[in-house]
Amino acid sequence: MPTVRPGRLRLLFALFAASSLVLAGRLAYWQTFGRAVLLERATDQVRSDLVVAAQRGVIRDRNGAILATTVQLRSLYALPSRIPDKAVAAHELGILLGRDPAPIRASLESGAEWLYIQRWLPEETASAIAALHIPGLGFQTEPKRLYPNDAIGAAVLGFVNDDGQGVNGVEGYYDAMLRGTDGRLVVERDPANRDLAVGLREAVAPRDGADLTLTIDLVAQTAAERELAAAMKKEHATSGSILVVDPADGSIRALASAPTYDPSAVRLADPEALRDRAIAWPYEPGSTMKAVTISAALNEHLVRPTDSYNDVGYTIVGGRRLNNALGKAYGPTTVSQILERSLNAGAAWVGTKLGAQRLSDYFHLFGFGRPTEVDLAGEVSGTVRPLAEWYPVDVGTASFGQGVSVTPLQLAMAYAAIANGGTLYRPYVVASRRDADGEHRTAPVAVSHPVTADTAATVRSMLLATVDIGIAHNAAIAGFSVAGKTGTAQIAGPDGSYIDDQYVSSFAGFFPADDPKYVVVVVLEKPNSRLLGTVTATDAFKGVAQDILRYARIQPDRRP
Amino acid sequence: MIAAQAVPLKWGTSAAGKARRSFDRGTSAAGKARRSRSAGSTGASSWDLRIFGLAIAAIAFSFALAVVYVSQSTALSVAGYDVQKLAAQRDELRRQISLLDVQSARLDSPARIAADAQRLGMVHARYVPLIPAQPLIAKR
Numbered sequence: 024m025p026t027v028r029p030g031r032l033r034l035l036f037a038l039f040a041a042s043s044l045v046l047a048g049r050l051a052y053w054q055t056f057g058r059a060v061l062l063e064r065a066t067d068q069v070r071s072d073l074v075v076a077a078q079r080g081v082i083r084d085r086n087g088a089i090l091a092t093t094v095q096l097r098s099l100y101a102l103p104s105r106i107p108d109k110a111v112a113a114h115e116l117g118i119l120l121g122r123d124p125a126p127i128r129a130s131l132e133s134g135a136e137w138l139y140i141q142r143w144l145p146e147e148t149a150s151a152i153a154a155l156h157i158p159g160l161g162f163q164t165e166p167k168r169l170y171p172n173d174a175i176g177a178a179v180l181g182f183v184n185d186d187g188q189g190v191n192g193v194e195g196y197y198d199a200m201l202r203g204t205d206g207r208l209v210v211e212r213d214p215a216n217r218d219l220a221v222g223l224r225e226a227v228a229p230r231d232g233a234d235l236t237l238t239i240d241l242v243a244q245t246a247a248e249r250e251l252a253a254a255m256k257k258e259h260a261t262s263g264s265i266l267v268v269d270p271a272d273g274s275i276r277a278l279a280s281a282p283t284y285d286p287s288a289v290r291l292a293d294p295e296a297l298r299d300r301a302i303a304w305p306y307e308p309g310s311t312m313k314a315v316t317i318s319a320a321l322n323e324h325l326v327r328p329t330d331s332y333n334d335v336g337y338t339i340v341g342g343r344r345l346n347n348a349l350g351k352a353y354g355p356t357t358v359s360q361i362l363e364r365s366l367n368a369g370a371a372w373v374g375t376k377l378g379a380q381r382l383s384d385y386f387h388l389f390g391f392g393r394p395t396e397v398d399l400a401g402e403v404s405g406t407v408r409p410l411a412e413w414y415p416v417d418v419g420t421a422s423f424g425q426g427v428s429v430t431p432l433q434l435a436m437a438y439a440a441i442a443n444g445g446t447l448y449r450p451y452v453v454a455s456r457r458d459a460d461g462e463h464r465t466a467p468v469a470v471s472h473p474v475t476a477d478t479a480a481t482v483r484s485m486l487l488a489t490v491d492i493g494i495a496h497n498a499a500i501a502g503f504s505v506a507g508k509t510g511t512a513q514i515a516g517p518d519g520s521y522i523d524d525q526y527v528s529s530f531a532g533f534f535p536a537d538d539p540k541y542v543v544v545v546v547l548e549k550p551n552s553r554l555l556g557t558v559t560a561t562d563a564f565k566g567v568a569q570d571i572l573r574y575a576r577i578q579p580d581r582r583p
Numbered sequence: 584m585i586a587a588q589a590v591p592l593k594w595g596t597s598a599a600g601k602a603r604r605s606f607d608r609g610t611s612a613a614g615k616a617r618r619s620r621s622a623g624s625t626g627a628s629s630w631d632l633r634i635f636g637l638a639i640a641a642i643a644f645s646f647a648l649a650v651v652y653v654s655q656s657t658a659l660s661v662a663g664y665d666v667q668k669l670a671a672q673r674d675e676l677r678r679q680i681s682l683l684d685v686q687s688a689r690l691d692s693p694a695r696i697a698a699d700a701q702r703l704g705m706v707h708a709r710y711v712p713l714i715p716a717q718p719l720i721a722k723r
Binding site: 088089092093094095146164169171172173175217218219220221241242245248249501502566569573579 | 662709
């Protein structure tokens with residue numbers, strides 16, 4: 024029998040012992056210090072840590088009609104390796120998606136393991152594709168912001184970009200509120216990727232975004248958009264805006280801006296269309312500003328409606344001659360007639376009585392030269408230059424709306440102050456928001472009281488006469504009293520001088536004149552009919568006003 | 584056979600068993616002597632049997648507990664899957680509702696209604712004549 028030397032046995036034993044010690048040590052290490060790492064790795068294989076997206080809030084009009092909502096739409100994806108016949112699949116998909124099959128086939132044969140064929144499919148298309156039962160195709164639901172009224176109200180609503188971030192309008196201003204807070208779900212899953220009821224489960228529920236109810240009335244909004252589109256088409260105007268405001272509290276009932284865009288298809292929109300003309304377009308208001316100048320002078324008791332001056336067709340202010348439109352002279356003219364005939368010389372005469380300091384102060388009291396703080400993203404302030412920068416002539420030109428710039432919304436709010444008896448309100452578009460804590464209503468905010476109720480009533484009657492027997496007669500509506508003022512302003516070029524034959528035509532008015540319920544402002548940039556652009560503006564005003572009067576069932580206050 | 588004989592000694596309820604137990608509990612001198620002689624070995628085996636029985640009972644109880652646990656856990660898992668299916672159904676129904684809400688809003692849109700009316704040949708009424716109610720009331 025072969026014998027084994029004891030030395031070898033010892034060596035073998037020592038080797039085994041050493042190996043055992045190493046293994047035991049390693050085992051001890053993994054059981055103690057390395058335990059957490061192993062546990063983490065093991066848990067990672069079955070644990071799923073998901074972000075549970077919060078639902079973006081719904082935006083509705085004042086009557087509950089949906090203006091914007093988020094729905095889960097199906098997106099079509101492909102696992103090309105599992106599609107048996109890519110050519111046939113591409114052909115059938117091309118028919119249903121209304122696309123050329125060649126690019127679809129190319130993407131399927133690109134070698135990608137997974138790819139989107141088309142995202143956010145209409146439900147009918149998704150159902151039709153699902154009915155084909157093509158192996159290797161699947162659907163994944165993704166949130167998509169939808170605007171059921173297409174471009175109607177786009178300027179108010181804004182849009183949501185591909186990152187889910189609200190841009191412009193209400194979507195931009197209230198983004199954080201609409202977006203809500205995402206939740207989290209940590210759960211163990213089985214090999215089929217199903218949640219296990221037993222085992223690790225940590226859940227933080229998402230907090231859905233608040234639902235907003237706007238002051239916007241879809242019917243008034245549609246009328247404003249329709250009339251603005253018609254006016255833009257008729258005049259080939261560069262841009263335009265129509266605003267409808269409730270003078271009683273400053274709530275905005277309609278806000279239209281042109282050019283416009285479809286918030287569901289922002290990629291196709293002209294970048295210029297994304298600018299909300301109602302709040303982000305400062306322009307020289309022209310004659311609509313005369314009502315503000317005369318309000319200030321009446322409030323300061325510097326003039327009375329019956330006070331008169333001799334109109335010679337021009338006036339000299341600061342050594343410069345300021346002409347009436349077309350240089351026409353009217354002879355003895357009352358303050359009321361300054362508005363009725365829209366006389367620049369008369370407005371400058373009133374302006375010089377006020378003086379630069381008081382005129383500037385009243386501009387600020389009426390809300391010009393600073394943002395209105397409307398709850399929409401992207402507002403600009405317009406310009407009322409500091410008094411130190413005024414030339415002597417500026418008191419004359421500013422009196423009839425030159426040398427200052429305003430936004431259509433600022434003008435609408437100033438006219439609302441005249442309409443409601445002298446209170447300037449902060450405009451707003453969100454009437455209430457509803458979140459997990461309940462409903463929160465927006466309270467109207469009075470910003471200032473630029474004129475007394477008596478002054479406001481006097482100016483209202485002057486503006487009524489301007490429509491009844493004056494320059495704005497085209498704005499008259501049978502059966503109703505309408506007050507308002509037209510405005511035609513030249514457009515300043517980059518060098519500060521006015522461009523020939525290019526104007527901004529506008530009309531600002533309210534109805535019924537004795538108890539105003541609505542203020543409507545129409546502004547058109549560069550109308551084709553130039554000085555006669557105000558006719559189109561008053562037509563648009565009437566179109567909106569007549570729809571609103573019928574819809575709101577406002578009783579006639581005059582014999583037709 | 585040994586087990587068959589041994590079990591009735593402790594647990595049996597048959598008449599024979601009872602007789603054997605009453606025999607064991609006998610008060611005669613002979614019986615006492617026999618008991619005192621066999622006290623050591625019989626007492627020990629009796630304790631062994633009790634321990635064995637307890638162990639069996641514990642195992643059976645544990646097994647039953649395990650079966651109950653596994654069955655409950657399985658039932659819970661199945662219920663969990665059912666809950667998931669129902670949650671998926673609920674989510675799908677909610678999705679369908681929101682899609683129908685959008686469709687309803689589209690159909691109610693004044694702009695769409697106006698466009699459809701225009702397609703039917705209707706025109707927008709620029710002027711709607713109004714009749715003041717006061718003269719009519721005065722005539723009555």
